[in-house]
Amino acid sequence: MDQTPWTIERICDALGSPDLAQRFLGEINRAPAHELLTVFAKWERMAKSALYALERARSLAAFDDRGEQLPGEWIDATHRVLGEPGPARGAA
Numbered sequence: 001m002d003q004t005p006w007t008i009e010r011i012c013d014a015l016g017s018p019d020l021a022q023r024f025l026g027e028i029n030r031a032p033a034h035e036l037l038t039v040f041a042k043w044e045r046m047a048k049s050a051l052y053a054l055e056r057a058r059s060l061a062a063f064d065d066r067g068e069q070l071p072g073e074w075i076d077a078t079h080r081v082l083g084e085p086g087p088a089r090g091a092a
Contacts, residue, residue, distance in 0.1 A: 006044045014047035016054065 004010065008028060012021035024043045031039040063070050079085065 006040075006047070008040075011040075011043050011047045014051050015043075016050055020046075 008025070011024060015021050015024060027039050028036070028043070060070055
């Protein structure tokens with residue numbers, strides 16, 4: 001695990017989105033002094049989650065690049081992403 005300390009700049013970078021970084025900066029700048037650590041910790045958790053998701057996606061992409069089956073069980077949710085009705089439950 002990376003031992004680099006979390007800073008405001010690192011959180012902004014890890015969020016991976018200028019819009020999210022702006023939201024974070026807005027919250028941290030408007031937070032009263034007694035709430036600064038709470039706001040920072042919330043966004044630090046979100047940044048860590050974003051980094052984990054990116055690492056996971058890259059590891060799965062490596063399987064795909066090699067033409068290998070992705071590990072684990074996957075449920076096809078294409079219809080939900082596209083906003084289309086899915087297959088009927090219990091349909092044969």
